[in-house]
Amino acid sequence: MHVSEGFLPPLHAAGWALAAAPFVVHGSRVVVRQVREHPESRLLLAGAGAFTFVMSAMKLPSVTGSSSHPTGTGVGTVLFGPAVMAPLGTIVLLFQALLLAHGGITTLGANAFSMAVVGPWAGWLVYRLLRRAPHAVAVFGAVVIADLITYVVTSFQLALAYPDKVSGVPGSMERFLGIFAITQLPLAVVEGVIGVVLVRALASWSGARAEELPGLRPGSLEVAEAGEPAHHG
Amino acid sequence: MAERWRWSLGLAVLVVAIIVGVSLGLGANLGGTDDLARQAALADGYHPWFSSVLTLTKPQEIAMFALQGGLGGAVLGYVLGALREGRPASRQPR
Incomplete structure (x- = not known):
């Protein structure tokens, strides 16, 4: 989904960087x-950051005869709300721009804004x-839309x-x-589907009730004491 | 080996295997959507005003994507393993 290096006119590149910057700082x-x-x-x-790292590294073939990769931002959004994904996603994009020649520094703002x-x-x-x-339906919907909308914005x-x-x-x-x-x-x-399985595992193994995850109620994450049975959402 | 390290190693190996396997197998001859978008822009007569200083060959690109996925898999595996142990790192005696 990344716009390649130098493929946005300088004014566009600067504009998207300005649009993304406040979200990354916040x-x-x-x-x-x-x-x-x-x-x-x-x-x-x-775990949320690592999932984005993993998913955005997976170039997968699709039905159209071309390949693309998921974004991996939906799980972190469900766990912590959307704000935290701005810096986490930007770190992933910066890694790819600098070390993988994927995306680019000049298009980092645009790619950060979309993904x-x-x-x-x-x-x-x-x-x-x-x-x-x-809860599984809500997580599935969130992860799918976080992925798809990224590509809609890139298209725009x-x-x-x-x-x-x-x-x-x-x-x-x-x-x-x-x-x-x-x-x-x-x-x-x-x-x-992967997001639903992962959120379920993270929530139950950490003892956090799904409805108490910060994505729904900021600051309410509880982690079970060792040996205490986990709550299931 | 503690469960967290087993998960870390296991997930890292799994992710690297998937990335390398797909890149060399199913996806070997497939163009990426990024490439298609780039070609569409070039067809419009656009010339990129800046290009990456880093140029990777195909095997190098696969290796770097595998590195990214492996790093992510290792951290994610560690997190999952630590949670499964029921002793999150922040609560262990220092």
């Missing part, structure tokens, strides 16, 4: 506060909307940069969605 503060106030949540925070900002916030919105549904960013000569931005958006969306749909579903 998210970093939220992470620091989370760790300070709830040091027991460090493990889950590390680490809009994706998680859209996923969180779905998670909240589905809060009365079975590219469409803005490369408007179609006849149909303008909408026509170009359709073209880029055609490249990303159909490929991404099955991968998002796979990520959703």
Whole structure:
């Protein structure tokens, strides 16, 4: 989903970087506060970041005959809310830009805005909307939407940069969605299933009740004492 | 070996195996969507104004993606193993 190095005009690149920056700064503060106030949540925070690392490294073939990778931001969104995913996702993007020549430094702001900002916030919105549904359904919906919306935003960013000569931005958006969306749909579903299994494992093994995860109720994460039976959400 | 390290090693190996296996097997001849988007931009006559100083060959790229996945898998495995042990690291005696 990454926009490649140098593939956005300088003004666009600067604009997207400015748009993403406040979310990354705010998210970093939220992470620091989370760790300070709830040091027991460090493990889950590390798990959320690691899941993004793993999923965004997996280039998977899809039904369209091309490959793409999941984003991995949905699980952290469910566990901690969308704000923390801005810095965590940006770290992953920076790693890929510097060491994998994937994405880029000039397009880091645009990629962070799509993957680490809009994706998680859209996923969180779905998670909240589905809060009365079975928890697995809410998690699945959040993870799938966090993944898919990332690619919708990427398509929009590219469409803005490369408007179609006849149909303008909408026509170009359709073209880029055609490249990303159909490929991404099955991968998002796979990520959703993995996300449900992982959140269930993390929640039950840490003793946190699903409805008490910070994504729903900030600051309420409880970790069971050693040997204490875990609550199940 | 403590459960957390077993999980860490196990998940790292699993993720690396999946990435390398898919890259060399099923996905070996598939173009990525990123490449398709890049080609669409180039077809519009756009010339990138900046390019990465790092250029990786295909095997190097697979190795770096495997490294990323392996690192993530190791940390995620450690977290899962530590939680399964029921003794989160922050609560162990120092």
